[in-house]
Every structure is written in C-alpha cells, then in structure tokens.
Amino acid sequence: MIETAAPPDAGRLQTPVARILRPLVRLFIRCGMTFPALCDLLRELYVNVAEHDFALAGKEQTDSRVSLLTGIHRKEVRRLRGAGAPVRLVPASVSRSSMILARWIAAPEFTDEAGAPLPLRRAGDAGDGPTYEELVESVTRDVRPRAVLDEWLDRGIVAIDENGCIRLEEAAFAPRSGDDRQLYYFGRNLHDHVAAAVENVLAARPPFFERAVHYENVSPEMATKMLALSREIAFEALQKVNREAQGEFAKDPGGSWRWNFGVYLYGEDESLRREAPNEPASEPASEPESGASP
Numbered sequence: 001m002i003e004t005a006a007p008p009d010a011g012r013l014q015t016p017v018a019r020i021l022r023p024l025v026r027l028f029i030r031c032g033m034t035f036p037a038l039c040d041l042l043r044e045l046y047v048n049v050a051e052h053d054f055a056l057a058g059k060e061q062t063d064s065r066v067s068l069l070t071g072i073h074r075k076e077v078r079r080l081r082g083a084g085a086p087v088r089l090v091p092a093s094v095s096r097s098s099m100i101l102a103r104w105i106a107a108p109e110f111t112d113e114a115g116a117p118l119p120l121r122r123a124g125d126a127g128d129g130p131t132y133e134e135l136v137e138s139v140t141r142d143v144r145p146r147a148v149l150d151e152w153l154d155r156g157i158v159a160i161d162e163n164g165c166i167r168l169e170e171a172a173f174a175p176r177s178g179d180d181r182q183l184y185y186f187g188r189n190l191h192d193h194v195a196a197a198v199e200n201v202l203a204a205r206p207p208f209f210e211r212a213v214h215y216e217n218v219s220p221e222m223a224t225k226m227l228a229l230s231r232e233i234a235f236e237a238l239q240k241v242n243r244e245a246q247g248e249f250a251k252d253p254g255g256s257w258r259w260n261f262g263v264y265l266y267g268e269d270e271s272l273r274r275e276a277p278n279e280p281a282s283e284p285a286s287e288p289e290s291g292a293s294p
Contacts, residue, residue: 003204020194046070047080094184097157100139100148101172105239106246110135115239119165132166155179192260216270223267234263 028038050069055061066081067074104110105117110130112118120132136145149166152158157172193210200206215226241261 004202005204007202043072043076044080046072047077051081094181096140096143096148097152097181100136101157101168102242103139103246104135104168105172106243107138115243117168119161119163119167121163121165125164155181189260189262189264193262193264220269227265227267230265234265238263 050066051061054069063074063077066077110118121127123131123133133145136148156169158166159169161167196208196210200208
C-alpha cells in the first residue's frame, strides 16, 4: 500500500495546472470544443470521481458528501451520479491492432536477426518464412486476416512491396493525425503520465519512475540534434521492453493489472510562445538537469 503525504493546497496547484491545461485548451479551441461543453464534461467527471474514488469504507456515498467534495449543487449531483465518462474503453480495432503489431515487432519468428520486423508473404505464395495469416492467427481467430489487412492498408500501417510481401510502414509506430489509434493513445498515454505524476505528488515516497533531462536557452541546431538522438534511444528502449514483455506475456497466467512504459520528447522555440505575462522566464541551464515529480 502506498504511504500518502499531505497534499499541496489548491492555491499552489494553480500555476502547474494552468501550464498542463494550456496545450489542451489550444486543442479544444482548434477542434471546436467550447468552454460550456468542457464545463459539462468536467462537472460529470467531478461527480464521478468523488462518487467512486472518495467513498468512505463501509458507508454509502451520499449526494450531500459528493456536493461537499466537489462544490456542485446537490440537485446537479443527483442528476449526474452514475453517469461518468468512459475513460478506459478500448476500441476493438485499436486493441486488436496493438496486439498484432506488438507481436510482429517482437516475436522471434516474425523478426530478423537484428530484431526488425520481417516482410511477410501471403499464405499460398511462393517462398519461405512466416506468413501474414500466421501472424494474425497467432493473436486472434475472431477476425479474418484479410479484413485486418484491408484496414491496415487503408490506414497506411502496411504496404505491399514489389515481391507481393506485406511490409510494416512508419505509420504503424506513428498513427496518422486524428485516426482512432492516435486519439485513443492520446487519452491513454496522457492519462497514465498524469496519473503517475499525481501519485508521486500525493505519496510520501514517489512510487513511479518519472524523470526528464532538459536544457533551456540552447540553439536550434543543438535542440534538433538532441531530439533526433533522444528519438533513436527511446525507440530502441521501447523495442527492447516490448521483446521482453512478449516473452513474459506468453507464459503469464493473466490477471487484473495493466502496465505501461512510455517515452515522450518535446522541443519548442520559446521566443514564439505566447503565454501568460506572469509566467516566470526560463533560466539558462549550465548542466544537464534531471527533473522528477516530488
């Protein structure tokens, strides 16, 4: 059980929360999500979280207590209780594709000696080596391999090469803008990163590894070089962990837990950023800094 610490007061959260929300608000405005629509969603979430995450052991959660915790009027609480937002639903196509892709880029029978995913021939085609149908059927038999192939070709996840083999494309690792996979992982990955940071803030001893190396006031050339290096190292780390996980998953008895290992990279020209005038200016870093949630 995680030992909790005294949470920071609400006033001290204002500045970091504003910084967290700023890019989200930019997305909301760009996509047409209005402030009233966001307020409706937040109201539902406040009630849902208070109802389920702040219930007292052995006691029924009441409208009055939810109202006290959230500041939302009891009549609204009564109307909204039980609604909540489905934050953990996984689209079937996303779940299926993720499992098949994870196996293709990790399982020894579907990768070459360097660990790269092999081009796969179709069943019945001449040649040796594994087939695309074998890959799909090693994960699920609930859907025809042809249906998965048509979906992946449409999304640019795979392509057919000059030999008629199916090759994995870059889109398998970087979903195209706005498709179901990108939006699903947008929500899932941000949720898990924020959830880990929140647990670290609330715990007496931070339970999750969450660190970053960051330099400020550097040239665009250095930023570009370090972003490229970081991307290469991060991709190698993700592939290595996925290979290990595939081996463990094959013999795991199963359970109710889930686990996520993620990496993010970011860079920007701060001279072009338009933020609140009272946000403190960045200070130059004279050496690598490793930042972590307290």
